[in-house]
Amino acid sequence: MKIDEGFLAQMREATQILQSEGPMAATAAIQRALHGAGAADKRAAQPDWTRFLPKAPELHDINPPHTPDVQPVTPPEDDMRARLRKFTSKWKGAMARQAVEDVEIHEAVDLAGKGRYLSGSCTNHAGTRAYKLYIPSGYTGQALPLVVMLHGCTQQPDDFAAGTRMNAAAEDNNCFVVYPAQTKSANGSNCWNWFNASDQRRDKGEPSIIADITRAIIREYKIDTNRIYVTGLSAGGAMAAVMGATYPDLYAAIGIHSGLPYAVAHDMPSAFAAMKNRKSKASGHKTGVKAAAPFGHTMPVIVFHGDRDATVDLSNGEQVLAQCMGPADAGSGKDASVKAEQGKVPNGRTYTRTILHDAQGKAVAEKWIVHGAGHAWSGGSSKGSYTDPQGPDAAREMLRFFYAHGRNVT
Numbered sequence: 001m002k003i004d005e006g007f008l009a010q011m012r013e014a015t016q017i018l019q020s021e022g023p024m025a026a027t028a029a030i031q032r033a034l035h036g037a038g039a040a041d042k043r044a045a046q047p048d049w050t051r052f053l054p055k056a057p058e059l060h061d062i063n064p065p066h067t068p069d070v071q072p073v074t075p076p077e078d079d080m081r082a083r084l085r086k087f088t089s090k091w092k093g094a095m096a097r098q099a100v101e102d103v104e105i106h107e108a109v110d111l112a113g114k115g116r117y118l119s120g121s122c123t124n125h126a127g128t129r130a131y132k133l134y135i136p137s138g139y140t141g142q143a144l145p146l147v148v149m150l151h152g153c154t155q156q157p158d159d160f161a162a163g164t165r166m167n168a169a170a171e172d173n174n175c176f177v178v179y180p181a182q183t184k185s186a187n188g189s190n191c192w193n194w195f196n197a198s199d200q201r202r203d204k205g206e207p208s209i210i211a212d213i214t215r216a217i218i219r220e221y222k223i224d225t226n227r228i229y230v231t232g233l234s235a236g237g238a239m240a241a242v243m244g245a246t247y248p249d250l251y252a253a254i255g256i257h258s259g260l261p262y263a264v265a266h267d268m269p270s271a272f273a274a275m276k277n278r279k280s281k282a283s284g285h286k287t288g289v290k291a292a293a294p295f296g297h298t299m300p301v302i303v304f305h306g307d308r309d310a311t312v313d314l315s316n317g318e319q320v321l322a323q324c325m326g327p328a329d330a331g332s333g334k335d336a337s338v339k340a341e342q343g344k345v346p347n348g349r350t351y352t353r354t355i356l357h358d359a360q361g362k363a364v365a366e367k368w369i370v371h372g373a374g375h376a377w378s379g380g381s382s383k384g385s386y387t388d389p390q391g392p393d394a395a396r397e398m399l400r401f402f403y404a405h406g407r408n409v410t
Contacts, residue, residue, distance in 0.1 A: 111161050114171050115139075122213045127186065129209050132157040133217065134167045134177040143224040145175040147402065148214055148251075150232030150239050152258075152386055153191040157181050160233070163384015164377050169395040173403070176223065180213050182206075194238035195271035200263050202246040206239065211247055226406040231255030231302075231398055233377050233386065234312060238262075241320060244299045253300035253405040254324070255398040258312050258375050261319040262295070277313035298358075299324040300405040302366045304394045306373030317367060325356060325365050337361070348390035349373060366401055368392065 111117060116135040121128055136144070147170065151160035157179035161167050170177045182190045192199075192206060199205035210230075217223060230251045232240040237259020244254035245262040265271040301324040305317040337357045344350045349372050356365040370378050370391045378394040380387030 111158065111167050115167070117161075117167070120216070122209060122216050124209055124212045126205050126208050127183075129183065129206075129213065130157075130181045131213050132161065132179040132181070134161070134170055134179075135221070136171050136174050136176070138171075138174040139176070139221075141222055143222045145227035145229070145402070146214070146217060146223045147175060147177045147399070148210065148228070148230040148240075148243070149177055149179045150192060150210070150230065150236030151179065151182070151190070152232070152234035152236050153187075153189045155190060155233075155236075155385055159384050160236075161384070163380045163387040164233075164395050165379075165381050165393075166395045169393075169399055172396075173399050175227075175399070176217065176221065178213060178217055180210055191235040192232075192239035194235055194242055194260070195265035195267060195274075197266045199239075200242055200246070207242055207246050210239070210243060211250060214250060224406075226408050227252055227402070229253050229255065229398075229402040231257065232259060233257045234259060234375065241323070244301070244324065245295050248295070248297050248299060249407075251299075252407040253302070253402050255302045255304075255394075255402070256317070256320050257304040257377055257394055258306065258309055259320070260312060260316045261323045264316075264319070274316070275312045277315045295323060298364065300364050300401075301325070302368070302398055302401040304368045304370065304378050304397075306370045306376065306378070306388065306391075308372055309375045311375035314369070317369075321356070321365055321367055343392070345379070345390060345392055349378075349388070349392070351392050363404065366397075368394070368397065 111134075114137040116137075118133045118135065119130065120133060121130045147166070149157075149160060149164065149166055151157065155163075160179055161177075166177050182192055184190065186206070187193055194200070196205065199207060201207065203211075214228060214230075218225060218228075228251055230240045230243045231237070231254060234257075237256040238261075240254050240256055241259060241262040244251055260274055264274040301320060303317045303320050305312075305314050307314055338354060339357070340352060340354045342350065342352055349370055351371060352369045354367040354369075355363050356367075358364045368378070370388070373388045373391050376386045376388035376391075377384075378388050378391030379396075380389060380391075380394070382389055
């Protein structure tokens with residue numbers, strides 16, 4: 001009997017929705033598939049957060065998300081439909097018993113093609129978050145680095161992994177990658193709540209969950225605890241700054257792509273003000289934007305930002321550098337040095353790379369300005385959302401920078 005490939009694709013999408021948005025959204029997706037509805041009508045947008053998003057030309061959508069070429073053996077279509085109807089009936093009863101589905105760790109086909117790509121979840125006093133974990137094929141029990149990847153608004157782990165191509169970079173560099181997933185119940189647009197005062201403190205709110213996901217991977221696998229890093233895009237980049245500020249004992253360096261500094265906002269209005277770097281027309285001074293205070297500790301950082309980003313103002317990247325490094329390390333003191341160089345991706349965009357060195361001559365920060373790029377992950381794949389394939393490869397450049405920095409490593 002011929003299998004409906006479109007139906008199977010919708011089932012795979014429903015599985016991804018379960019892991020990123022919970023059982024209610026996944027049940028709705030399965031019901032649409034069983035009744036022949038397409039994916040176009042799957043979810044309503046959250047209008048209050050659309051200002052976080054770039055205009056349509058900057059967006060490369062994947063719908064459904066990328067799935068591998070090799071697919072598991074499936075039963076005939078009619079038998080599968082019957083099984084799914086029985087499954088969804090039981091599933092509805094489970095939803096009544098719990099608000100958040102506990103996703104058991106299971107092996108899935110890797111987006112990069114070689115290693116293992118697993119699903120899991122973590123629960124603490126602040127809530128539950130699912131995550132995806134990439135284990136490189138070169139892992140045989142030795143201590144390897146770990147990179148925590150925080151997606152942007154409207155994204156989820158599979159989308160972010162496909163768009164950044166970080167799994168492929170991790171395979172080549174032999175490191176773990178974990179992708180925590182925001183929930184719709186915590187933020188209607190799947191944004192990390194970097195702007196909430198309650199989510200900017202150590203061992204509180206979302207930072208505590210992300211840190212506990214990191215610790216869970218450390219407990220389960222052999223991780224080089226001196227080489228754990230966190231990075232993200234947009235709201236995920238802003239949350240990476242939160243993690244760098246509040247957990248310097250856990251993360252050795254951070255990456256911020258199109259993101260914002262730590263604690264420059266305390267609610268949604270101040271978040272929009274910081275993103276736009278708004279100034280009063282009358283006085284010329286910033287309105288509602290809190291100055292980025294230094295961390296109080298040096299945190300190696302690599303920053304990527306497009307100079308045509310209409311969603312998060314380019315000046316936020318400059319503030320991140322100053323916040324992580326302090327005035328002297330940022331180049332205003334006599335003991336620091338700055339080197340700038342120009343480059344161009346073959347048949348792609350030009351960029352300016354600025355390297356900041358400390359008094360000992362060690363490169364402690366990098367700033368990449370991608371000319372002509374908007375609010376999108378540089379060098380990414382169009383198989384994911386918010387990507388700019390013409391830019392330099394941010395995933396590989398971040399890994400290169402990270403590998404040069406480790407806690408308690410000279």
